[in-house]
Amino acid sequence: MDNMNEIMLDRNENQYGPAPECYEALRKANLEQLSLYSREFLRGRKSELSYTLAQRMGIPEERLLLSYGSEGMLKQVVHCYLHKNEVILLPRQSWWYYKKVASEVFGKEVEYSLIEQNGRFEYDAKQICDLYDKHYPQLVLIASPNNPTGSSISQKDLAAVINHCASAIIVLDEAYYGFTSESNDHLRELLDTHQRLVIMRTFSKYYALAGLRIGYTCVGEGLDQLVAFSARYLGFNQLSEKIALAALNAPEYYRTIAEKMRIDKEMFHNGFALLPGFTVFPSEANFILVRYPVPLKKTLEEGLKQRGIVVKFLNDPGLEDCMRITIGTREQDTSVMNAFNEIVGQGAMGSQAHELVNNR
Incomplete structure (x- = not known):
């Protein structure tokens, strides 16, 4: 065929596919500006997109990072904080790419299992905490919803893991955010209570903009090294930003x-x-x-x-x-x-x- x-x-x-507003934004784009760098810094912003996202989530713009999809931010987090033979704790039944990125810096992978019970695959907070006590990982990765099981960690279990794994950087991959809930309430509360938290999202899935490769990440106040590591002196992709903003408005x-x-x-x-x-x-x-x-x-x-x-x-x-x-x-x-x-x-x-x- x-x-x-x-x-x-x-x-x-x-x-x-993306909203009609995205196609309209592309048609109306001023292509003459493609030869120019962003001037958003003159308005006291990193970019219009990061400013808008930060406003919607109720966090300072400096804690909102843009990237080449959530894939790009995953690489930045791992390459910034995980070093040779240091441990990353990650889910066994999940995206293979997590292990690939950890291997790039010769990190040590320790896996926890999602437990099949009650007709679904569920996170086991106790298992994660026990492995943390045994291996003291530098990073703890949680995908919610998880690919390929489709299951999410409960707010109760997530809070238990965050509170117990106090010295680790918690990476919460929310690439599939939006299909069940659009709420950001949990995000603000988590960032306020855990300074070593990374929450990754993308425009690829819910907003149907996979080809534009736009990711955004919220980080806690204890991760200034990642903020500096991810800084973009000359700005982001202006055309991609306009289309992403159009998606947010639909x-x-x-x-x-x-x-x-x-x-x-x-x-x-x-x-x-x-x-x-x-x-x-x-x-x-x-x-x-x-x-x-x-x-x-x-x-x-x-x-x-x-x-x-x-x-x-x-x-x-x-x-x-x-x-x-x-x-x-x-x-x-x-x-x-x-x-x-x-x-x-x-x-x-x-x-x-x-x-x-x-x-x-």
């Missing part, structure tokens, strides 16, 4: 998309429940984790490939029988669920699942 017609649901991209567009995704996650949950051996885990992000019968793996891979559907089959320890499916548009999601029904569903169960999808 032509790549242009494939349904690519393997990289957690927002298939709905909240209803993104809330509508988040609601469509919520409905489709429910559809997947109900649809897969009718296929023997399949389980969908609850997700607070724009993807779902699906457990499938291992003997069907080759059949699933070949069947999806024939239909031009690309999802992520996982090989991570403990997740070898799982796949991650990005939530796409309504049309894409319906096609994907119907494809599974065709590949797997036989008899009454397949017919019931097909009917459930098409009668939404």
Whole structure:
């Protein structure tokens, strides 16, 4: 099948695309200014985007850092604070790139596990605190919501970890922020009470601007070294900033998309429940984790490939029988669920699942 017609649901991209306001900002951009550096410093700001984000979050602008996606800030944090043989504590069932960045500075990785219980993968604050007492890590990384499990750490458990791991730098990766809640209340409270806290977010997922590579990070008052390390003398990408600002000013567009995704996650949950051996885990992000019968793996891979559907089959320890499916548009999601029904569903169960999808 032509790549242009494939349904690519393997990289957690927002298939709905950015708000119309973003396209309008691009059309209206003054391209003559591309030859000039930012002059925001004349207004007492680092940049218009960082100023706006800081105002919305109720923090000083100097504590709001911009980066090349949250990936860029992850690198900066690790390269700034983690040195050879120093320990970073990170989740086992999570983004492989965390380990890659730690290896760049020859850091020592110690993993904690998300516990499968109550029908989901949950953070275990006691386990994290026990490992902290044993290894005294320089960095403790928490992804919330976590990729690929879709689960978030509770505010109670997060507070317990932060309070217990007092000497460590806590890195909270909120790349999938927004799909369930847009609240910043927890952010301000956390930054006020923990000076060695890093909270990373991005415009790539919720705001559908992955190609622009815009990340932003809030840091506690005890991380002046990171603030200095991340400083940009000549400013940020002005065109990217304008588009990001336009996205911030289109909240209803993104809330509508988040609601469509919520409905489709429910559809997947109900649809897969009718296929023997399949389980969908609850997700607070724009993807779902699906457990499938291992003997069907080759059949699933070949069947999806024939239909031009690309999802992520996982090989991570403990997740070898799982796949991650990005939530796409309504049309894409319906096609994907119907494809599974065709590949797997036989008899009454397949017919019931097909009917459930098409009668939404």
